[in-house]
Amino acid sequence: MEHIMDGRTCAEILERVRSRRPLVHHITNTVTINDCANITLCAGAAPVMAEAPEESAEMAAVAGALVLNIGTLSTAQVASMILAGRRANECGVPVVLDPVGAGATRMRTDAVLRILQEVDVAVLKGNAGEIGVLAGTGGTVRGVDSCGIAGDAVDAAVACARATGTVVSMTGATDVVTDGRRVLLVENGNPMMDRLSGTGCMAASVTGAFAAVEGDYVLSSAAALAAFGLAGERAAVGARGPYSFRTALFDELFSMAPEDLAAGARVRARHGV
Ligand SMILES: Nc1ncnc2c1ncn2[C@@H]1O[C@H](COP(=O)(O)OP(=O)(O)OP(=O)(O)O)[C@@H](O)[C@H]1O
Ligand SMILES: Cc1ncsc1CCO
Numbered sequence: 498m499e500h501i502m503d504g505r506t507c508a509e510i511l512e513r514v515r516s517r518r519p520l521v522h523h524i525t526n527t528v529t530i531n532d533c534a535n536i537t538l539c540a541g542a543a544p545v546m547a548e549a550p551e552e553s554a555e556m557a558a559v560a561g562a563l564v565l566n567i568g569t570l571s572t573a574q575v576a577s578m579i580l581a582g583r584r585a586n587e588c589g590v591p592v593v594l595d596p597v598g599a600g601a602t603r604m605r606t607d608a609v610l611r612i613l614q615e616v617d618v619a620v621l622k623g624n625a626g627e628i629g630v631l632a633g634t635g636g637t638v639r640g641v642d643s644c645g646i647a648g649d650a651v652d653a654a655v656a657c658a659r660a661t662g663t664v665v666s667m668t669g670a671t672d673v674v675t676d677g678r679r680v681l682l683v684e685n686g687n688p689m690m691d692r693l694s695g696t697g698c699m700a701a702s703v704t705g706a707f708a709a710v711e712g713d714y715v716l717s718s719a720a721a722l723a724a725f726g727l728a729g730e731r732a733a734v735g736a737r738g739p740y741s742f743r744t745a746l747f748d749e750l751f752s753m754a755p756e757d758l759a760a761g762a763r764v765r766a767r768h769g770v
């Protein structure tokens with residue numbers, strides 16, 4: 498490891514998001530689009546949702562990051578994602594891809610493979626099943642949920658990063674972030690996050706906000722998941738169920754000071770891959 502990912506590094510990246518307020522352009526699903534906009538604001542960035550093919554490339558060109566989420570994909574939407582993604586690449590704007598439901602249907606798997614072929618994706622953020630499918634090592638996805646991964650999860654994430662040339666950010670109880678060489682494990686989070694639709698989508702939004710201000714996407718992605726996970730830990734205290742938890746999740750990320758993240762981030766490096 499040439500970098501030690503401590504809480505202070507996470508805090509510095511959060512501080513940069515807050516001071517620069519990067520524009521995070523989303524082309525995303527209709528289920529959680531509003532949550533994605535608001536969690537982006539709570540992180541300290543500025544969201545915009547723009548998916549019409551007439552404007553998606555133009556918007557991507559002026560963004561700090563582009564988040565592509567195939568949760569409610571259509572053929573036309575995927576075409577617009579590719580237009581935006583290519584322009585983002587030309588302009589040096591990092592692209593985050595959330596392969597929602599890859600492996601559940603052929604259309605979703607094919608769309609992700611096509612985007613990966615046409616666009617230089619900086620961060621591929623998925624759950625374990627999705628990443629196992631895309632690694633080719635085996636994973637099971639039902640609807641949008643991970644039903645498990647074949648073999649060792651870290652090995653699958655590393656294989657996926659090497660096969661796709663992206664930084665893989667694989668969420669779960671322990672998140673695994675890897676570029677195929679370095680591996681960071683993020684322990685922050687709370688099981689309540691799995692009881693609410695859209696926490697994966699929101700994780701991608703925060704990942705985009707952090708990628709906009711830190712060019713080492715292993716560090717930016719781990720810091721984003723640490724911040725979001727820490728907000729989840731704090732929100733779970735006193736939550737009566739998924740919906741009071743949801744409200745508190747936004748409030749906790751909004752009110753998180755960099756010093757809170759420095760103290761609360763639980764990120765460690767895994768050696769020997
Ligand atoms: N059991 C858990 N313990 C702690 N954190 C968790 C747990 N499950 C999920 N998380 C956190 O919740 C967020 C979403 O991860 P998850 O793997 O559930 O995404 P997903 O299944 O793609 O979500 P979505 O509901 O949007 O489809 C991540 O930040 C992850 O760290
Ligand atoms: C439930 C659901 N279906 C398509 S996208 C989505 C939101 C979380 O993945």
Ligand SMILES: [Mg+2]
Nearest residue numbers: 642690691697
């Ligand atoms: Mg989930």
